[in-house]
Amino acid sequence: MADPIQWMSTSEAADYLGVTLRTVYRFIDEGQLAAYKFGRVIRVKEQDVVAFVESARIKPGTLEHLHPEPIVPKNPQMSTPTRPIPAKPPSANIN
Numbered sequence: 001m002a003d004p005i006q007w008m009s010t011s012e013a014a015d016y017l018g019v020t021l022r023t024v025y026r027f028i029d030e031g032q033l034a035a036y037k038f039g040r041v042i043r044v045k046e047q048d049v050v051a052f053v054e055s056a057r058i059k060p061g062t063l064e065h066l067h068p069e070p071i072v073p074k075n076p077q078m079s080t081p082t083r084p085i086p087a088k089p090p091s092a093n094i095n
């Protein structure tokens with residue numbers, strides 16, 4: 001006999017995922033998380049929540065945009081790297 005379905009409320013799913021209830025409803029509305037409505041009650045399958053977590057796993061090497069290349073000093077004797085000073089726009093010189 002097949003294992004019985006383990007149902008979770010949307011509140012339990014939010015706690016499991018560490019997100020707000022509103023975020024769970026957004027995941028459901030966007031089709032990222034399957035949900036079922038029984039009368040006025042919305043439930044999610046525990047296995048679907050676990051599969052959702054696995055599908056959200058970040059692949060190594062995909063977060064390069066979050067850690068840009070370090071600034072290299074122009075003068076090797078300088079202890080701190082330098083950044084170019086941005087030019088002030090002409091409107092900033094109004095007295």
